[in-house]
Amino acid sequence: MARDSTRPRRATIHDVARVSGISRGTVSRVLNGERYVSDQARVAVEAAVKEVGYVRNTAARNLVTQRSRAVALVVHEPHSLVLEDPNIGNILLGTNAVLSEADYQMVTLILDSQRDSDRVAEYLRGGFVDGAIILSARSGDPIALAIAQLGIPAAFVGHPTDTPDVPFIGIDNTAAARGITERLMATGRRRIGMIAAALDRDSGSxxxxxxxxxxGDAFDPDLVVRYPLYSYQTGVDGMRELLERAPDIDGVFAASDAVAAGAMDVLREWGRSVPGDIGIVGFDDSSWALRCTPALSTVRQPADALGRRAAQQVLDQLAGAEPPSGGTLLDTEIVWRDSA
Amino acid sequence: MARDSTRPRRATIHDVARVSGISRGTVSRVLNGERYVSDQARVAVEAAVKEVGYVRNTAARNLVTQRSRAVALVVHEPHSLVLEDPNIGNILLGTNAVLSEADYQMVTLILDSQRDSDRVAEYLRGGFVDGAIILSARSGDPIALAIAQLGIPAAFVGHPTDTPDVPFIGIDNTAAARGITERLMATGRRRIGMIAAALDRDSGSxxxxxxxxxxGDAFDPDLVVRYPLYSYQTGVDGMRELLERAPDIDGVFAASDAVAAGAMDVLREWGRSVPGDIGIVGFDDSSWALRCTPALSTVRQPADALGRRAAQQVLDQLAGAEPPSGGTLLDTEIVWRDSA
DNA sequence: GTTTACTCTGGGAACGTTCACAGAAAATCC
DNA sequence: GGATTTTCTGTGAACGTTCCCAGAGTAAAC
Structure with a gap:
């Protein structure tokens, strides 16, 4: 290619050594901020670095140090869900913030099929990254096993793992769901249903x-409808089904905010007022919640913190800490608004 | 750390050579699928690879080949927007799909502040990646200049660049907006307003x-309201303002679907029927559009294709192609539903 | 004044590949 | 059957760092 011939060879540490009149070893020490370097040498090296426009070659460094200063963020979800899920974006931002602050790269691996799954295992084994953060909705994920076998510093986001060696950062979905349901009951509702979703995922079940x-005793299995996805459409279909089954229903726990939004639109269509006739609560405190009318009461999930904690956990392991067995459950918070 | 002592040294190409009884050079040829390798040697090497569990050391390869097989995806947006924008996720997926198919890594760099901007330039110069895809909403982005100076294979997503050397992939916002407005006029509306947003970005203006x-001549500056962000709240505020300024308004072009959704909720509140009293159209064809009642007429933006094309453009340059000067505008499509 | 410790420097070796080259073996040609 | 081409193989060198060691100089301790 034409541009290669015009682009000058990149400066190496040897160029810096030559220009500054300081040995390669000392230049390296200056570059890495080590002790035992005279001020005189430091100044000379810094000047030479500027003069020749030196920037360190990552590959060479990685080769000799046997690490890459990169951490993989493995997103193991069907592609469509990556976009739907309001938490993934926040987790990604949290992870990115922590990693980039520690001067680590974030390599994003999005995978869907089984084929991809093998490819990822290959990357992780290949030393392309020093550690990994895995976003996975299901327990028993094949990636989990691969990670545990590799013994590479890692953390899961989202749910308890089967592999005690790999720590996880998650929330207590059961307790949070119980909490907001109790709160809904406390408003005096008698006939409370649930639009459940994603029961193949830990969060859903x-x-x-x-x-x-x-x-407890008031539980009526007829008032639970089940759908595969956390989506607006699930809310629409689920609410219709609930209304047909139990026209006297006066409370609904929707498995996510998106589901709640769909449900509320159906309620409006059916002429039921919220929260007058029926109280409704969601889960996530995503952008859906404020956009509903009336604003949705929901459980706030600290997605950003999940990402941050997971990244920190991996960095700690990289620094030599033992991975905690078991995991960390972050606190959720009930955000009570006007829908119930 | 304890785990280091237990983890065995990783197998190298030398181990494969030793076990298979084939020389290092030939092993390398097998690994890279080159010509001039006997079947016998190939089989022996493949067996040995399996036996010792060999996987190639990326750093060593990168060092000698002078490339990294990684491409950066630089997202230059305030963090909050990364999540709001319905297109970014799709662009990311498209980019990721093309890159991973070509066996390239995607390194995601999300940056916000000026400090980050310098850091990114440093990465790009450091040979950490072979090329870059830049998502940037504004022209005149400082990153653009850095890229152009570096002469690193790159492509912009989103809008024309100031730098002719760096190609871009975008859509023709002007033509698309004109198209859907004309379509709205064709429904017989006489008093059409616009809720404009993000005028500091090319797409907005x-x-x-x-x-x-x-x-054309029917344009009435009083019927345009301006807001900083593409958001639901912009739609709420903007629609109220328009209704106050011009109670007889009968058509609205919202700068994005989210804006349209906010506007529609205000219209419902004010008792105006859509599309009976007033026709409304949006932009993006994001998940908002179907979620509106009635479903929103909008412009479909091929976000996934934008990401794919940009990635392909970078890969082509990496393969030696000259970057096309200027750029590519992908087609948009009007999706006509029920809101107008 | 000798030991001991600390500070600083330079250069060899190694990290694990790929590439270029030379040469052997096999196939093809006249 | 010799010359030429093609196929295949092994080895040395290089990529650009960091790490380690030896040694020189200087300061502190006895």
Whole structure:
């Protein structure tokens, strides 16, 4: 290619050594801010670095130090969900913030199919990254096993793992769901239903468990409808089904804010007032919540903090800390607004 | 750290050579799928690779080949917008799909402040990546200049650049806005307003230009309200302002779907029927559009394709192609639903 | 004044690949 | 059957760092 011939060879540490009249070893020490360097040498090196426009070659350094200063963020979700899920973006930002502050790169791996899954294992084994943060909704994820076997510093975001060696950062979906359901019950509702979703994921099944626990004896299995996805459409379909099954329903716990939004639109359509006729609560405190009319009561999930904590956990392991067995559950918070 | 002592040294190409009884050079040829390797040697090497669990050391390869097989995705947006913008996620997925198919890594750099901007330039110069894809909403972005100076293979997503050397992939916001406005006029509306947003970005100002062009002599500056962000709240505030200024308004072009959603909720509040009393159109064809009632007529923006094309453009340059001067504008499509 | 400790420097070796080259072996050509 | 081409293989060198060691100089301790 034409541009290669015109682009000058990049300056190396040897150029800096030559120009500054200081040995390669000392230049390296200056570059890494080590002790035992005279001021005189430091100044000379810094001047030479500027003069020749030196910037360190990452590959060479990685080769000799046997690390890459990069951490993978593995997003193991069907592609469509990556966009739907209001938390993933925040987790990503949190992770990125912590890593870049520690001068680490974030390498994003988005994978869907089984084929990809093998590819990822390959990367992780290949030393391309020093550690990994895995976003995965399901327990028993094949990636989990690969990570545990590799013994690479890692952390899961989202749910307890089967592998005690790999720590996780998550929230207690069961307790949170129970909490907001109890709060809904405390408003005096008698016939409370749930639009459950994503029961193949821990978050989905745990939220249903929490709901069941809260209701106790008052639990009526007929008032639970089940759908595969956390989505607006799930809310639309689920609310219709609930209204047909139990026209006297007066409270609904929607498995996510998006679900709640769909449900509220159906309620409006059916002429039921919220919170007058029926109280409704969601989960996530995503941008959906404020956009509903009336504003949605929901559980705030600290997505940004999840990402930050996971990144920090990996950095700690990289610094030599033992990974805590088990994991960390971050606190959720009930945000009570006007929908119930 | 304890785990280091237990973790065995990783197998190298030398181990493969030793076990297979084939020389290092030939092993390398097998690994890279080069010609001039006997079947016998190939089989022996493949067996040995499996036996010792060999996986190539990326750093060593990068060092000698002088490339990293990684491309940076630079997202230059305030953090909050990264989440709000319905297109960024799709662009990211498109980019990721193309890169990973070509066996390239995607390194995501999200930056906000000026400090970060310097850091990114440093990475790009440091050979950490072979190329870069830059998502930037504004022309005149400082990153643009840095990229152009570096002469590193790159592509912009989103808008024309000031730097002719760096190609861009975008859409023609002006033409698209003009198109949908004309379509709205064709439904017989007489008093059409616009809720304009993000006029500091090319997309925002171009959409306003398109609107102005479409209306021609019928353009009434009083019927344009301006807000800083593409958001639901902008739609709420903007629609109220328009209704106060011109109670007889019968058509609205909202600068984005989110804006349109906010506007529609205000219209419902004010008792104006859509599309009976007033027709409304948006922009993006994001998940907002279908979620509105009635479903929103809007302009479909091929976000996934934008990401794909940009990635392909960078890969082509990496393969030796000359970057096209100027750029590529992808087609948009009017999606006509029920809101107008 | 000798030991001991600390500070600073330079250069060899190594990290794990790929590439270029030379030469052997096999296939093809006249 | 010799010359030429093609296929295949092994080895030395290089990529640009960091780490380690040896040694020189200087300061502190006895």
């Amino acid at each position: 745990d939220r249903l468990s929490g709901f069941t626990l809260a209701l | 171009d959409r306003l230009s398109g609107f102005t062009l479409a209306l």
